[in-house]
Amino acid sequence: xxxxxxxxxxxxxxxxxxxxxxxxxxxxxxxxxxxxxxxxxxxxxxxxxxxxxxxxxxxxxxxxxxxxxxxxxxxxxxxxxxxxxxxxxxxxxxxxxxxxxxxxxxxxxxxxxxxxxxxxxxxxxxxxxxxxxxxxxxxxxxxxxxxxxxxxxxxxxxxxxxxxxxxxxxxxxxxxxxxxxxxxxxxxxxxxxxxxxxxxxxxxxxxxxxxxxxxxxxxxxxxxxxxxxxxxxxxxxxxxxxxxxxxxxxxxxxxxxxxxxxxxxxxxxxxxxxxxxxxxxxxxxxxx
Amino acid sequence: xxxxxxxxxxxxxxxxxxxxxxxxxxxxxxxxxxxxxxxxxxxxxxxxxxxxxxxxxxxxxxxxxxxxxxxxxxxxxxxxxxxxxxxxxxxxxxxxxxxxxxxxxxxxxxxxxxxxxxxxxxxxxxxxxxxxxxxxxxxxxxxxxxxxxxxxxxxxxxxxxxxxxxxxxxxxxxxxxxxxxxxxxxxxxxxxxxxxxxxxxxxxxxxxxxxxxxxxxxxxxxxxxxxxxxxxxxxxxxxxxxxxxxxxxxxxxxxxxxxxxxxxxxxxxxxxxxxx
Numbered sequence: 001x002x003x004x005x006x007x008x009x010x011x012x013x014x015x016x017x018x019x020x021x022x023x024x025x026x027x028x029x030x031x032x033x034x035x036x037x038x039x040x041x042x043x044x045x046x047x048x049x050x051x052x053x054x055x056x057x058x059x060x061x062x063x064x065x066x067x068x069x070x071x072x073x074x075x076x077x078x079x080x081x082x083x084x085x086x087x088x089x090x091x092x093x094x095x096x097x098x099x100x101x102x103x104x105x106x107x108x109x110x111x112x113x114x115x116x117x118x119x120x121x122x123x124x125x126x127x128x129x130x131x132x133x134x135x136x137x138x139x140x141x142x143x144x145x146x147x148x149x150x151x152x153x154x155x156x157x158x159x160x161x162x163x164x165x166x167x168x169x170x171x172x173x174x175x176x177x178x179x180x181x182x183x184x185x186x187x188x189x190x191x192x193x194x195x196x197x198x199x200x201x202x203x204x205x206x207x208x209x210x211x212x213x214x215x216x217x218x219x220x221x222x223x224x225x226x227x228x229x230x231x232x233x234x235x236x237x238x239x240x241x242x243x244x245x246x247x248x249x250x251x252x253x254x255x256x257x258x259x260x261x262x263x264x265x266x267x268x269x270x271x272x273x274x275x276x277x278x279x280x281x282x283x284x285x286x287x288x
Numbered sequence: 289x290x291x292x293x294x295x296x297x298x299x300x301x302x303x304x305x306x307x308x309x310x311x312x313x314x315x316x317x318x319x320x321x322x323x324x325x326x327x328x329x330x331x332x333x334x335x336x337x338x339x340x341x342x343x344x345x346x347x348x349x350x351x352x353x354x355x356x357x358x359x360x361x362x363x364x365x366x367x368x369x370x371x372x373x374x375x376x377x378x379x380x381x382x383x384x385x386x387x388x389x390x391x392x393x394x395x396x397x398x399x400x401x402x403x404x405x406x407x408x409x410x411x412x413x414x415x416x417x418x419x420x421x422x423x424x425x426x427x428x429x430x431x432x433x434x435x436x437x438x439x440x441x442x443x444x445x446x447x448x449x450x451x452x453x454x455x456x457x458x459x460x461x462x463x464x465x466x467x468x469x470x471x472x473x474x475x476x477x478x479x480x481x482x483x484x485x486x487x488x489x490x491x492x493x494x495x496x497x498x499x500x501x502x503x504x505x506x507x508x509x510x511x512x513x514x515x516x517x518x519x520x521x522x523x524x525x526x527x528x529x530x531x532x533x534x535x536x537x538x539x540x541x542x543x544x545x546x547x548x549x550x551x552x553x554x555x556x557x558x559x560x561x562x563x564x
Binding site: 006009024025085100103109112259264 | 403505
């Protein structure tokens, strides 16, 4: 027996993933070193030129700032809301209610973006043009930089919070009941229980949730594309939108590839930091 | 927070209020979208909104009349192709990984999982160039192959977790009867795991159906999927809000079927990809 049967079973997967992931990633690194303008037939090795132009321009740093703000705001809202929902459903709420709460997760993000744009629009939107003016606030939500960023975050919260909710619910359900009984015997009230039993036990799930949020924020595209196209100005232009502009508006494939390398580096660094925390901490809560 | 010995009234009022607010937040946009799809263009844009109106199905008729059904056909073909490829490649791989032990298995499965953590943008430009060289840009085949970046690791991971939990007795009994590994897989494992395989198929279908970024970059006209068409219409100057709303409603059909069909099983599958 030279080759185990398992090898033959794995070969198609390895070949498929090599074609759509390994090879493209390697190719990305090569592209990032090329002078590669779609409009310019001349293509040659440019060393680190793409990276230098990328990091030397203001667009990249602006996009990084927007992505950071977007990530921070959406993480806080989604973790809070997802945790609140998980705690609620761990004790109450029917299967039908859970199905409704989870529904946005399976609706195309492009539809989520369109729906919220329709609601928040300053001229015709039910919220933006009808409810908001009634409260006396005079803001055109999608046309004012700060409000636009908050608006796309709200649409993303609507679309992606169910994922956080499911992670937390699964983790909550794996906490042994004895812990709560023991805490109650010691005279703990519900708030003590949350801060001294639930939260420490959810540490692992929290790390996983934050990591997924980071990757999802880096991957967010269509929601913002449909709502604001990165505008007004560059106010909601996160890295992925900037990448699309660079590749398909400025037709600079070399620099867009350099941006791809930077985005890859950000995600890998974050993943490594989280996994290191895992090894240090008690991984029991997530059943890793 | 586990069932209490004593009810804390303040806390349960808070809980009901919170749940009510979330349900409104989740449902209202969808109801509003559905209503808009049944209004005339003028009525959909009226401020304050028209509350009483006669339903108008012009937007839905327009989907048929203006050839937008092609996008639905594209999305459907791409998603089905992707489901078939993911299962055909994923089921044997997941079974092999589930029946492996040691460092190689850990490294391989970790590698599969870590793909979920890489930014999609990193593979898009290379895939664009690759498909351009092959003359496959703007074809359904290119999009369903590209979707494997997302759906293959996902299905391998979900199936592997499931296969590993299945008792080894089944394999051993089959082996004793002289079955080869592929016979064991096809005649013993797959029939038993059918509910899970069906759930994975549904999850993969929805992923592929909803996916935007790859479909957007790799298509220009002929192979455009529903999400790409929605984004395209929302980018034109003369918004036809009811039409976009109607397409959006239609694009949710797989999701709504999902809510009805095996919801619990699939929800656990979606979550376990992250937690297990």
